[in-house]
Each structure stands twice: as structure tokens, then as C-alpha cells.
Amino acid sequence: MTDYATFFRSIAVITEKNMRIYYFKGPVVVFGLLFPLIMFLTFFIGRNLDLVLFFPGFLGMMLFFTASSVGPLITPWEKREKTYERLISLPVILESIIIGDLMAGAIFGIAITAIVFTACAVFFPIPLASAGLLGLGFALGSVAFAALGTLLASPTTDNPSNIMMLSSLIRLPLIFISGIFIPLSQLTGPLFLLTSLSPLTYLVDLFHAALNGDAVYPPWIDMLVLLAVIILFVGFAKVIQKRNLVKGI
Amino acid sequence: MDAIEAKNLCKSFGPVTAVDDVSITIPEGSIFGFLGPNGAGKTTTIRMITGVLIPDAGTVRILGTDVQNDPLAAKLKMGVIPENGTVYSDLTAWQNILLAAKFYGMDRAGREERATEILDRLGLAERRDDYVRTFSKGMRQRISIACAIVHSPPVLILDEPTTGLDVYSRRLVIDTVRHMNREGSTILLTTHNIEEANALCSIVSIINRGKIVATDSPEKLKKTFDTSRYIEVSFDRAVEPGLFSAPGITRAEAWGDKWRVYTDDPDRAVKHIASAAERSRLAIVSIATSNPTLEEAFVRLTAGAPP
Numbered sequence: 001m002t003d004y005a006t007f008f009r010s011i012a013v014i015t016e017k018n019m020r021i022y023y024f025k026g027p028v029v030v031f032g033l034l035f036p037l038i039m040f041l042t043f044f045i046g047r048n049l050d051l052v053l054f055f056p057g058f059l060g061m062m063l064f065f066t067a068s069s070v071g072p073l074i075t076p077w078e079k080r081e082k083t084y085e086r087l088i089s090l091p092v093i094l095e096s097i098i099i100g101d102l103m104a105g106a107i108f109g110i111a112i113t114a115i116v117f118t119a120c121a122v123f124f125p126i127p128l129a130s131a132g133l134l135g136l137g138f139a140l141g142s143v144a145f146a147a148l149g150t151l152l153a154s155p156t157t158d159n160p161s162n163i164m165m166l167s168s169l170i171r172l173p174l175i176f177i178s179g180i181f182i183p184l185s186q187l188t189g190p191l192f193l194l195t196s197l198s199p200l201t202y203l204v205d206l207f208h209a210a211l212n213g214d215a216v217y218p219p220w221i222d223m224l225v226l227l228a229v230i231i232l233f234v235g236f237a238k239v240i241q242k243r244n245l246v247k248g249i
Numbered sequence: 250m251d252a253i254e255a256k257n258l259c260k261s262f263g264p265v266t267a268v269d270d271v272s273i274t275i276p277e278g279s280i281f282g283f284l285g286p287n288g289a290g291k292t293t294t295i296r297m298i299t300g301v302l303i304p305d306a307g308t309v310r311i312l313g314t315d316v317q318n319d320p321l322a323a324k325l326k327m328g329v330i331p332e333n334g335t336v337y338s339d340l341t342a343w344q345n346i347l348l349a350a351k352f353y354g355m356d357r358a359g360r361e362e363r364a365t366e367i368l369d370r371l372g373l374a375e376r377r378d379d380y381v382r383t384f385s386k387g388m389r390q391r392i393s394i395a396c397a398i399v400h401s402p403p404v405l406i407l408d409e410p411t412t413g414l415d416v417y418s419r420r421l422v423i424d425t426v427r428h429m430n431r432e433g434s435t436i437l438l439t440t441h442n443i444e445e446a447n448a449l450c451s452i453v454s455i456i457n458r459g460k461i462v463a464t465d466s467p468e469k470l471k472k473t474f475d476t477s478r479y480i481e482v483s484f485d486r487a488v489e490p491g492l493f494s495a496p497g498i499t500r501a502e503a504w505g506d507k508w509r510v511y512t513d514d515p516d517r518a519v520k521h522i523a524s525a526a527e528r529s530r531l532a533i534v535s536i537a538t539s540n541p542t543l544e545e546a547f548v549r550l551t552a553g554a555p556p
């Protein structure tokens with residue numbers, strides 16, 4: 001690849017296209033906005049919990065759901081609508097499509113979560129231990145889980161509902177093993193080990209460091225894990241989508 | 250320099266060989282037709298040429314740029330209308346064209362000027378702000394073409410661009426192809442419509458079972474089968490095919506209310522038909538002889554292809 005200007009332009013145009021077409025699709029609104037809100041209301045309201053203690057978990061869950069809700073929809077939708085073939089015949093490469101899809105998810109995640117954070121900060125006394133860590137958490141978390149969304153969209157199908165189902169099957173269990181409903185600091189033994197397998201744990205922990213200053217892992221470990229997750233998810237998405245191109249599907 | 254140079258392209262899907270050692274060279278400025286029956290490998294070849302499908306073997310160069318090694322530079326030189334591809338139904342006609350133009354790096358003023366010009370030429374100026382989801386198939390195909398030509402590509406590739414279109418849309422597509430060629434674009438098009446290929450193309454390749462079986466100008470391909478002409482004849486009542494059994498007549502097909510009788514000796518065949526009609530007390534309503542057609546060349550070259 002020699003033409004970097006064309007490459008970066010293709011990413012920007014794909015991101016813009018995704019934002020314009022997919023942000024207001026039903027599955028994105030349901031799985032990206034309503035779902036985390038319902039989870040919040042179900043688990044937090046009426047249980048007399050310490051909102052400040054649990055707020056980093058709620059913020060992590062919000063970013064997780066919003067950022068990972070756009071990606072799974074795009075490719076299956078485009079394959080069903082038969083716009084995917086036209087897209088790949090334009091001056092784009094596989095990497096442009098993956099990064100463009102990822103960027104759309106990440107921007108959606110950051111925008112919605114930032115609005116929720118700001119609204120909550122107005123009504124509740126939310127502490128802020130480190131604005132820098134909060135910013136890094138937003139950036140790394142949104143990209144990592146947007147990459148998860150893009151990876152989930154990679155298997156061959158032209159039926160978006162199949163992918164949304166698969167996506168829920170993977171995303172839902174993660175929120176129960178990531179220190180959202182029970183803070184990491186209160187977990188021990190096998191349960192603590194189980195949480196360490198979920199990438200969402202490290203985002204929630206990073207938000208704990210940024211807001212309450214009560215993280216379990218050092219922030220650099222959280223960031224390193226999230227970076228590794230991004231590389232892993234994008235790498236797998238590329239391998240699967242490249243295989244699809246070779247097979248012509 | 251050749252506009253498109255595809256060398257030794259091969260593609261298999263599992264045990265099925267879709268394209269087997271296909272090579273095509275298309276000189277700049279020509280209109281190249283790619284003909285073949287269903288499943289012959291046309292679309293697979295086009296998908297490899299446009300960089301949509303990765304070939305098992307072989308190379309493709311667009312105006313000297315290798316599609317696999319430098320896909321972005323190669324794709325910038327192309328405009329593609331895929332058979333299985335359409336435009337975004339959630340965007341308006343105008344938004345679709347501008348989006349395509351952005352991929353090619355056109356500036357805002359250039360995008361808008363060109364989009365206005367193309368929409369006007371394609372008869373969609375009044376529908377520019379309507380969502381494509383409200384368009385008919387023909388109108389969608391015109392928007393698809395608009396997106397492919399917005400950057401005035403040096404190479405325009407169209408996969409079955411007129412299939413399923415109404416007469417008006419079809420004529421607009423053909424006019425646009427001719428216009429783009431006059432403006433300097435090299436055209437590669439696949440079509441099922443042999444007369445369309447005959448009327449448009451300066452070179453035609455016929456592909457069958459994944460292999461190129463002939464490449465030449467339509468007139469030369471027709472002359473290859475100069476021994477085969479046909480007589481079109483109709484009678485005042487229905488006849489049996491046995492009426493046409495005679496030396497020199499290769500086959501006879503019912504053709505609407507007529508019969509098409511293929512022969513390598515028209516004089517002998519006409520005399521036979523006339524005498525057979527007299528014996529059977531049949532009146533000949535019409536009779537005409539015809540020169541060999543590209544369709545006949547196509548049928549001969551792809552004989553035995555699955556339906």
C-alpha cells in the first residue's frame with residue numbers, strides 16, 4: 001500500500017457513511033441505548049446501593065454496550081442490502097472497512113457515554129480522581145469494544161439478526177463477570193480469576209482508577225490489556241474477513 | 250498501454266473450477282464485451298479484475314497498476330457497476346453520488362457540479378433529494394451508474410448493467426456507456442444480450458465453463474461461422490419439424506409463429522422448403538434468408554453449456 005492519503009480518506013468516508021446510515025437503526029438503538037439503561041434500572045434502582053461506588057461499573061457497561069452495538073450490524077446489513085460488493089469495489093481495502101466500522105462504533109460509544117456521564121455529573125456528586133485516565137479509558141474502551149463489534153460482524157451472513165443474537169450471546173455474560181454488579185475489590189478466589197478473563201473488567205477497573213481512585217490493577221495494566229484486546233480483535237476480524245474475500249462470500 | 254491486462258486468472262470454489270486460466274487484454278479506448286452463458290465465469294472474472302475477489306492465481310493490471318499489489322491506486326482508475334451490488338437505499342440519490350465522489354477524493358465543488366450534470370443526463374434531476382428506497386430498479390441502476398462514473402474513470406466496468414431494466418432505462422444505460430467511451434473511458438461490460446454486445450462492442454470475448462473460447466471483433470466472430478446461415482419461414486398452418494429434414498439443413502427451430510432453419514447452403518435449403526411446401530399444400534406466408542449472427546457464434550462456441 002503506497003497511497004496513504006487514499007487510505008485515510010477511505011476510512012473517513014466509510015466512518016461518515018456508517019454514522020449517517022446505521023446510528024439510528026433499530027438494533028443499534030435497542031442494543032446500544034435501551035439495553036444498558038434497562039440493565040442499570042434493573043440492578044441499581046430501588047436497591048439502595050452506593051451510586052458513587054458502582055458508577056464506574058455503570059459507565060463501563062454503558063461504553064461497552066454502545067461501542068459494540070454499531071459494528072455487528074454494518075457488514076451483515078450491507079451484505080443483505082447488496083451494498084457491500086459495491087463498497088469493496090470502491091477505492092478501499094479491507095483495513096479501511098474494518099477501521100471505518102470500528103471508528104463509527106467508537107465515536108457512537110464515546111458520544112453517548114459522554115452525554116450520560118455529563119448528565120450524571122450534573123445530578124450526582126461523582127468524584128474525578130484523574131481526568132487523564134478517564135479520557136484514556138473512554139478512548140481505549142470505545143475502540144476495544146467497537147473492535148469487538150467489528151469482529152462479531154465478521155462471520156459470513158447476510159442476516160443482521162443472526163449476528164445481533166450472537167453479539168448478545170457474547171456480550172451479556174461478560175457484564176456479569178466484569179466487576180460491574182459486584183466491585184472487583186470485593187471479589188476473591190475463582191470469581192476474581194474469572195473476572196480477569198473479561199476485557200470489560202479492565203475498562204471498569206480503569207474507570208475506578210479515574211473516578212474513585214480505587215482500582216484493583218495498576219492503570220498501566222488495564223491500558224495494556226485493552227490495547228492487546230484491540231490488536232487481537234482487529235487481527236481476528238481481518239483474518240476472517242480476508243478469508244471471506246478469498247472464498248467470495 | 251493496455252487499459253486492462255488480466256493474465257492467467259484462476260479461481261476455484263471447493264471442487265468447482267469457476268475460472269480456468271483466463272487472460273484478457275483490453276486496449277485503451279475500446280468497448281470490450283464479455284459474453285457467456287449463466288455460470289460460465291463472467292462475474293467471477295469481473296470480481297477478480299475489480300479487486301473484489303482474490304484470485305487463486307494470475308494477475309490483473311489496470312492501466313499498468315497491479316490490482317493485488319496496489320489496490321487503492323488501481324481502484325482509483327476504475328468505475329465499477331457490480332452485478333450483485335446496489336446503492337444505499339437509506340441515502341438520497343444526491344447523497345449516494347456525493348458519497349461515491351468522496352471516495353475518489355473529489356473536492357466539494359467538483360463533486361456537486363459533476364453530480365448535478367450526471368443526474369441531469371440520467372433523467373433523475375427531479376428525484377435527487379428522494380431516498381433511493383423509493384426508486385424503481387431502473388432508477389436504482391441509473392444511480393449505480395452515476396456513482397461509478399462520477400469521477401470520469403479511465404476504465405469503466407459494468408457487470409450485466411441492463412439486465413431486468415425497462416426499455417427507457419436500458420437505452421439510458423447504453424447511451425451513457427457510449428458517452429463515457431467517447432469521453433475517453435475504456436469499457437468492459439458483461440451482458441447476456443448478444444445484440445447489445447454486437448451493437449456496442451469493438452471486441453468480444455466468449456467464456457464457457459471458465460475458459461475463454463473465442464476473442465475477436467463481433468464481425469470476425471460472425472465470419473468464423475460463415476458456413477451457417479439461416480432461413481426464416483412461416484406457413485399458413487402449423488408444420489412438423491420433419492418437413493425440414495434434408496441434406497444441407499443442420500437444424501430447425503420454432504421461432505414464434507415462424508421456423509428458423511439453419512443451413513450451410515441457403516440456395517439448396519430454400520428450394521427444398523419450397524418443394525416440400527408444395528407437396529404438403531402449404532402456403533408460404535413469409536420467407537427470408539439471413540447472414541450469420543453473433544448469437545449463432547455464441548451458441549456454437551458455448552454448445553453443451555448447462556442451461
